[in-house]
Amino acid sequence: MRVLIAMMKHETNTFSPIVTDFARFAAWGCHFGADARAAYAGTGMPMGAYLKLAEARGAEIVTPVAAEAMPSGPVTADAYERLSAPILDAVSKGVDAALLDLHGAMVAEVTPDGEGTLLQRMRGIAPHLPIAVTCDLHCNLTAAMVENCTALIGYKTYPHTDMYEVGERIGRVLFDTLDGKVRPVMAWGNIPLLSQTLMQGTDDEPMKGLIAMARAQEAEGALASTVFGGFALADMPDAGNSAIVVADGDLAKAEAWRDSLLARAWDSREAFIYRHRPLGEAVAAAKDLGAQVDGPVILLDHADNCGSGATQDVMTVIAEVIEQGLEDVAVAAVWDPEAVQQMRAAGVGATVTVTLGGRTDMPAIGMAGRPLEVTGRVRTLTDGEWVVHGPMYTGVKVMMGPTAVLDTGKVQIVVVSNHHEPWDQGVFTSVGIQPQHKKYLLLKSRIHYRAGFGGLSEHHLTLDGDGVTTSDNSLLTYEHVRRPVYPLDRLNRPD
Structure with a gap:
């Protein structure tokens, strides 16, 4: 048996000004051939699970590409073709099955449905090729x-700590299909709901209850049951909540399970929308809370979360924290390669004044970059490379690029050269900061921070700053999403 195993992942924020070219994939991790297999064997990723399953069967394994880029703007035509071509070439040479680790919200210059187009092209070459796919919980599912x-199948956790588990489950379904043990049929659908990523944490309602329903369906016999939160920052026709159920030969049962998931999601639509709070008021509340508790207070600069496509150099929240005089704060992370080079030139221990952040304009929200002048001591300089040991992306090497820590005396700011969302404590420990001993952890994250930091504190506050991962729909102009859709339009019925 010859099995194709590949990864091609990107969550596209069509409002992001960051270009997603081939170099962006290379900066995060882009591997071909044997290097792709070596990079993900033994990791907690879906591709790691696929490799283990195929090896156990003694299959000949073909790994044409394993590529992922941090979320950003639409994928360039060049990057899309350079990543999909090796997969299509492998199919054309002949394989017996394909196991794909995809995202589900890739928008490229050549197609608004990067994953659907890839799968169509694969089936165009091999119409009957058995294909299993894992997708992110934020997949915008398409026909x-x-x-x-x-x-x-899709992840059932956000933060995504079950990637290996879902890869293993759908991989077993595919191999059982090849062995004639099951006959998978799929029922899927979506609803006109653009739920906000900030409200999709699977430890919270309404996603918690929906995930429990999906798990119950699997316990009742579904081969795989998935409810997707979708990714509302991808302005494409199918963006929004959806569900898919894979059953063993019983399409009617799959449809009934799907309908129950979609009905509950629609009934919960108001709970999927975030309610805002003035930034100054929220920071003042954080200051008061910090005076009352011992452990870290986690502050979330969620509108500038590069893990959803933000520029990671918006200084609005950091400026307010400094202005209100919060002390013993660690920040992860500000993207500013120029500031890093300035601090590298000065050296560890030097006192410098840098114009930090604000390097990127954001036309989609009508905002120009606004840097902040900050004076501090260069505390640490590193190459920004470390390996994740926490529950999300376990075993994967992180490359933040040249990295520095600027210490103002009250605030320690991790400054990076490559975008990276802080979902693991390594973002601090790799530069000599012990996060558990700080009064405040200011993270440019939404929900993924919980994987590495959730256990450090019971006190988590969202701070509504600026950025292209805003949860304020009034700041975004949608041109391609289906209409009507909630909450852009008031709807009482999903149809």
């Missing part, structure tokens, strides 16, 4: 994705 694969 092209479903119609051109054998079985599809």
